[in-house]
Amino acid sequence: MAEKDWIARYFAPLAKGQGAAGLRDDVAQLGTTGPVAITVDAMVEGVHFLASDPIDTVARKLVRANVSDLLASGAEPAEALLTLGWPKARGEAEIAAFSAALGDELSAWGAQLIGGDTVTSPLGLFLSLTLTGRCLADGPVRRTGAKPGDAVWLTGCIGGAARGWEAVSGGDKGVAGGWRDAYRLPDLPPLAAAAFIARHASAAMDVSDGLLIDARSLAAASGVSLEIDLGAVPFAGGADGEAEMLKLATWGDDYQVLFTAPEAASATIAQQASDEGIQLARIGKISDMSGLSLILRGRNVNLPETLGFEHG
Amino acid sequence: MAEKDWIARYFAPLAKGQGAAGLRDDVAQLGTTGPVAITVDAMVEGVHFLASDPIDTVARKLVRANVSDLLASGAEPAEALLTLGWPKARGEAEIAAFSAALGDELSAWGAQLIGGDTVTSPLGLFLSLTLTGRCLADGPVRRTGAKPGDAVWLTGCIGGAARGWEAVSGGDKGVAGGWRDAYRLPDLPPLAAAAFIARHASAAMDVSDGLLIDARSLAAASGVSLEIDLGAVPFAGGADGEAEMLKLATWGDDYQVLFTAPEAASATIAQQASDEGIQLARIGKISDMSGLSLILRGRNVNLPETLGFEHG
Numbered sequence: 363m364a365e366k367d368w369i370a371r372y373f374a375p376l377a378k379g380q381g382a383a384g385l386r387d388d389v390a391q392l393g394t395t396g397p398v399a400i401t402v403d404a405m406v407e408g409v410h411f412l413a414s415d416p417i418d419t420v421a422r423k424l425v426r427a428n429v430s431d432l433l434a435s436g437a438e439p440a441e442a443l444l445t446l447g448w449p450k451a452r453g454e455a456e457i458a459a460f461s462a463a464l465g466d467e468l469s470a471w472g473a474q475l476i477g478g479d480t481v482t483s484p485l486g487l488f489l490s491l492t493l494t495g496r497c498l499a500d501g502p503v504r505r506t507g508a509k510p511g512d513a514v515w516l517t518g519c520i521g522g523a524a525r526g527w528e529a530v531s532g533g534d535k536g537v538a539g540g541w542r543d544a545y546r547l548p549d550l551p552p553l554a555a556a557a558f559i560a561r562h563a564s565a566a567m568d569v570s571d572g573l574l575i576d577a578r579s580l581a582a583a584s585g586v587s588l589e590i591d592l593g594a595v596p597f598a599g600g601a602d603g604e605a606e607m608l609k610l611a612t613w614g615d616d617y618q619v620l621f622t623a624p625e626a627a628s629a630t631i632a633q634q635a636s637d638e639g640i641q642l643a644r645i646g647k648i649s650d651m652s653g654l655s656l657i658l659r660g661r662n663v664n665l666p667e668t669l670g671f672e673h674g
Numbered sequence: 675m676a677e678k679d680w681i682a683r684y685f686a687p688l689a690k691g692q693g694a695a696g697l698r699d700d701v702a703q704l705g706t707t708g709p710v711a712i713t714v715d716a717m718v719e720g721v722h723f724l725a726s727d728p729i730d731t732v733a734r735k736l737v738r739a740n741v742s743d744l745l746a747s748g749a750e751p752a753e754a755l756l757t758l759g760w761p762k763a764r765g766e767a768e769i770a771a772f773s774a775a776l777g778d779e780l781s782a783w784g785a786q787l788i789g790g791d792t793v794t795s796p797l798g799l800f801l802s803l804t805l806t807g808r809c810l811a812d813g814p815v816r817r818t819g820a821k822p823g824d825a826v827w828l829t830g831c832i833g834g835a836a837r838g839w840e841a842v843s844g845g846d847k848g849v850a851g852g853w854r855d856a857y858r859l860p861d862l863p864p865l866a867a868a869a870f871i872a873r874h875a876s877a878a879m880d881v882s883d884g885l886l887i888d889a890r891s892l893a894a895a896s897g898v899s900l901e902i903d904l905g906a907v908p909f910a911g912g913a914d915g916e917a918e919m920l921k922l923a924t925w926g927d928d929y930q931v932l933f934t935a936p937e938a939a940s941a942t943i944a945q946q947a948s949d950e951g952i953q954l955a956r957i958g959k960i961s962d963m964s965g966l967s968l969i970l971r972g973r974n975v976n977l978p979e980t981l982g983f984e985h986g
Contacts, residue, residue: 485797
C-alpha cells in the first residue's frame with residue numbers, strides 16, 4: 363500500500379484536530395495556547411525494543427517515554443508528530459495494530475496526532491515522536507531549581523522494569539505477575555502528576571535512566587547536594603538488603619518523577635498526593651554541598667560504581 | 675564518547691535560545707508567539723541519501739526538506755528538534771561536521787535548535803527533524819484554497835535534481851556545472867518566499883515529489899482543475915521537447931513552491947517578486963473542472979503514466 367493510503371486509513375483517524383488538517387498537508391498548526399513544552403524521543407529496533415516485541419507495546423512505550431518527560435516538567439500532553447521508519451516486511455496488520463495502540467495511548471493522556479512523516483526503512487523499524495505539552499506553570503519545571511533545605515520526592519516505585527526483566531529472563535523469584543510486562547511497557551504516574559509538579563516542584567525530572575544517575579543529574583544541574591534514604595524508596599516487590607536496593611536503584615526504564623520542594627510544604631504535598639491518587643514518597647533531602655549521597659537506617663552507603671544507564 | 679558529552683560539545687552551542695535550556699533538559703519551551711506551523715521530515719541512509727554522501731550535505735538537506743514545507747505554508751522557520759540515530763562506526767569527526775552544517779543551515783533560515791534525542795543506531799544513520807515556523811498569515815497556507823480563475827505560480831525552476839543526477843551518473847549532456855550537486859542538496863526559494871506566500875497565495879505546497887504529481891495533489895485538495903502550460907515552466911538548463919519537459923516535470927527533489935493566487939493580482943505578484951528577488955513564473959491556471967491537464971504551444975499534452983515519485 364502507498365504511504366498516503368496508509369496515512370489516510372490508519373493515521374488520519376487519529377488526527378481530529380483542526381490544526382492537523384486531516385494529515386493531508388505537510389505542515390500542522392499547533393493548537394496549544396500559553397507556554398508550550400516540547401520534547402522528542404526516539405526508539406530503535408534492537409536497542410529500545412526487540413524486533414519480536416508486540417507492536418502495540420512499542421507504540422505505547424514510545425508515547426509514554428515522551429509523556430514521562432512532560433509530566434516531569436509540569437505539562438499536560440497535547441499534540442504529537444510521528445516519524446515512522448517502517449520496514450516493508452512488516453505488513454498491514456502490524457501498521458493497523460500500531461496505529462490503534464498509538465491513538466489509544468495518546469488519547470489516554472489527552473493528546474492527539476497532528477502530523478508526521480512515514481518513510482520506508484530498509485534498516486529495521488525506528489520511531490520518533492515529538493510531543494507538545496501545555497505548561498501548567500509559567501514554563502517547564504526544570505532540573506535546575508532545587509534549593510538547600512528542599513525535600514526530595516518520588517512518584518510511584520522503582521524497579522518495576524527490573525522485576526519484569528527478572529520474570530521474563532527466568533530469574534523470577536516469586537515476583538508478583540504484575541511486574542512481568544513492566545520492562546516492556548513502563549507504568550507512569552497519573553496525568554494529575556503534571557499539575558502537581560507545576561504546583562509544588564522547585565526542580566523535577568523523570569528517572570528513566572535509573573534513580574541514582576538521574577538524582578545525581580538533578581543535583582548537578584541545581585548545584586546542590588542530594589541525599590537519598592534508600593530505606594524510604596518504594597521498591598517494586600520490596601527489597602530486603604542494600605545490594606538488592608542498589609540494583610533496583612541503578613536500573614533504568616522506570617519513568618517515574620523525581621522532584622524537590624520546600625520542606626515547609628511537605629505536609630501539604632503528602633496530603634494532596636493522597637487526595638489526588640498520586641503515589642508519592644519523601645526519599646531524601648537537598649543540602650548545600652554537591653553530589654549524590656546515600657543513607658540506609660541512618661548510616662552512609664557507598665555509591666555503586668555504576669549509577670544507571672549511561673547512553674553510549 | 676557518551677551521548678551527553680556529544681550533545682554538550684556539538685549540539686548545545688547551536689541551542690542558544692532560552693527555551694532550549696542548553697539542551698540539558700528533556701523538554702524545551704517553544705519561544706514562538708502567534709500561530710505556529712510545525713512539520714517533520716525524516717531521512718534514512720540508503721533511501722534518501724547514500725552512506726557515502728558527505729555528512730554536511732545530509733544535514734543541510736534534512737533542514738531544507740523541512741524549511742521547504744514551511745516556506746510553502748507562508749511560515750518562517752523558528753525552532754528545531756533533532757532526532758539522530760547514529761551508528762557507532764561513524765566517528766567524532768563526522769558528528770562534528772554534521773552539527774556544524776546543521777547549525778549553519780538552521781541559522782541561514784533564521785532558525786535554531788531547541789531540543790532532540792540522540793540514540794545509537796545499529797541500523798545505519800537515520801534522522802528526523804521537527805521544525806516550527808511563525809505563520810505570517812492567520813495560519814499555515816493550505817493546499818485547499820485554490821479557486822477557479824486563479825493563476826498558478828512556481829518559484830525557481832524544475833529539474834535541477836534531475837540535471838545533477840544526469841551529471842553525476844555520467845549522462846551529462848553539457849549541463850552547466852551548477853546543477854551537479856542539486857540532486858544531493860536542493861536549492862530553495864529565498865526566505866522572503868514565506869511572506870510572499872502568506873501575502874498572496876490562495877493555496878500552496880512544495881513540489882518535492884515532482885511538479886505534475888504535486889500539482890495534481892493541490893488540484894485534488896482544492897477540488898478544482900489545474901492546467902499547466904509546459905512552455906511556461908522554467909526548466910533547469912532548458913528543455914527543448916515535450917519528452918524532456920515531461921521527464922523533468924515528473925522528477926522529484928526540487929523543493930520549489932507551487933501556489934495559486936487570484937488572476938487580478940498577477941501584475942502585482944510579478945512586480946513584487948521581481949522587487950524581492952524571488953524567481954517566479956506563471957505556469958498555468960485553475961478552472962472548475964477536476965484533475966490535472968497539460969498544454970504546450972496551445973495544444974493538449976497527454977499526461978505521462980507516472981506523474982512523480984510515489985511514496986512506496
